[in-house]
Amino acid sequence: MKLLVVCQYYYPEPFRITDICETLVNRGHEITILTGLPNYPDGIVPNDYKKRKKRYEIINGVKVIRCFEYGRGKSKIGLFANYFSFSISGTIKALFLKEKFDAVFVNQLSPIMMSLPAIAYKYKFNIKILLYCLDLWPASLAAGGIKSGSFVHNIFLLISRWIYNSVDSILITSSMFNDYFINILNINSVKITHLPQYAEDIFIPKNQIHNKKNNYKYNFVFAGNIGEMQSVDTIIYAANELRNNENVIIHLVGDGSKLNDCKLLISELNLSNVRLHGRKAVEDMPKFYDMADAMLITLKSNEILSMTLPGKVQSYMAAGKPIIGAINGETKTIINEANCGMICDAEDYISLSKLILEFINSSNKLQMGLNAVEYYKSNYNKEMFIEKLENELLRLEE
Template sequence: MKKKSSGKVKILVVCQYYYPEPFRITDICEELVRRGHKVTVLTGLPNYPEGEIHPEYKFGKNRNETINGVQVKRVLEIPRGKSKAQLFLNYFSFALSGSIKSLNLKKDFDVIFVNQLSPVFMTIPAIVYKKVYNKKLFLYCLDLWPASLASGGISQENSIYKIIKKISKWIYQSADGIAVTSKMFIRYFDQDLKVDTNKISYLPQYAEDLFGEDNTNNKLNNDFNLVFAGNVGVMQSVETIVEAAKILKENNKIIFHIVGDGTSLEGCKALATLYELDNVIFYGRKPITDMPNYYNMADVMLLTLKKDDLISYTLPGKVQSYMAAGKPIVASIDGEGQRLINEANCGYASEAENPKLLAENILKMSTDAKMDLLGINSLNYYRKEFNKQKFMDSLESELILLGDSNV
């Protein structure tokens, strides 16, 4: 007999990353709690992006926590480290220990929610729980696999790639519902992974409330300030920004601010030193609560992504944060990101990894009398398409629907 719905569900959230790691899943879970749902998160030990376990989580400490009403259960995980070999061990260790832990969780969760970033293997503990307890699984795909591997340099003809493609296909086909952050993801699921598109919906990300709380200008000087905020990794191609800064180095009024950390940060710093650039400032990683201060000192936000057909399907989450802050955007990006900026009429977008065109657009923006209007367009588009209320209403409806479908 089917149980009667109360409109509230007990949700098991599976994600390899959670607070204090800087991902939006923390905000999502806390909002679900505020809406009256019971939320338990199965996650790993905080080590992103530094690659080392945070001291307060070593030696078995803080494996079970309650954070702002969310029950957090952490499992053993090998840290990311600095090598590809250790990163693989990191991926494998969470999938294994999370699967073991899932067998020992209570069986009274109504629905499973996977916030799927890289790696896709983080979904495996959720599938184990689904199979054992006959529960529905809703997957939110923020990072497309195995497309991410191909973009990282692994050939699609490589045997490892082919194995991971089969695993990825099995994972996505195991989900009862899938939401994607980019409409272009649906094409990949259909053509490359043969996943039933009837169970796929479009659910773009939102920005945390703090990005829209204060849009006052906090400029440090009278220069033209451009800010890049977020992960500084291979996919983000921040080197393109440094190359554009080199082209514009004689214009001492244009200043580039890089706020974030990642595997490519030291390489970008070295490149800036090689070019003797004094127009690029690196701040490293900052807490999310500090980010509005950096946004507010910007005239324009910067967006770059690696040139790759599959990566171009992705819409980086920072786009929503930039728009929520009411900032114009200058981008070196293909595909979904370029399409969206043009549709919103909120800035200039040129092809990925082309520093010459990026520099030209930065110069153009610096003298654009309509720059403030582009910022207004950015904020208006965010409020219409990406606001948090709309996101949470859609997600909540999906989880309640799947939770109520269990018998």
């Protein structure tokens, strides 16, 4: 299959779409991705990509076409400039593409406007679009502080409704997205299918899972974006509750808009039981997973956010790690169903600290990790994901 992929983010940015594209190439498909200039998460475009450099590349068999965009920076104005610059430049680039593809695949994170180049290409060549919804719009805006019903929210509600209705098929990462599409966005004529994310092979341990040998120090690891939505301050406040327990060390691995705020909070609380490791390359992450006795997950207490299933859940499970978190909705349901961790309500740092102590004293730690692996294999493994994605793409040609 000859496929055009549209996503604002791609390698060297740490998103799963890179692995998806390279896997499809290895399975015999011809893949071209229309993407932006790398700048996530630090918000700065590297010099290697400025002044029209590296606009066309071939990376591990994937043809990469890069469109102009402003670096997202650290402000909301910079973020919106980033969003709109890609959607405009990408749409212009799509209209001037001469090559014809069998279908278009949109890997839709934030913003929803990253889908516009795909729609422009669809109307030019009269081909179909499969959209994979990872961030629900305009719900993501509401979770970020723009109130539902406000002028800005209503504008993006109209834009989002039009974009979702303009594609031919939609894949959703969380089963809870379905109600929002039907009841809020009024998407009734587009086929919607549930396809949860998978974890890259690098997270799957090569050795059998064993009980912890050192029964003194316990390492708890949060890995991923440290932003407004992730509520990492909940973990830091929980660490403060545990400050006198020498058995507990908490590791934060990642970067994001709230990293500096977290540093300040750790300093203000004078915590010695929290380690900040910063952003690490994907290939460096397994060593942090390996050292973890359990992985941590948090999100803000928000009705819309509770619908999401963060991609780190699959990575945590694939690594065979118990999951401890303060999170609501879909994630809480999945972890309880898998019986692979301990979960309390979002933003409840006191309960989170108690769960960490309960985990340390539990005799069920090994079984939680084994349960995580089994649930991952049955529900989220990569082979299942790629086969289902291929089938959905091939249906577009029917």
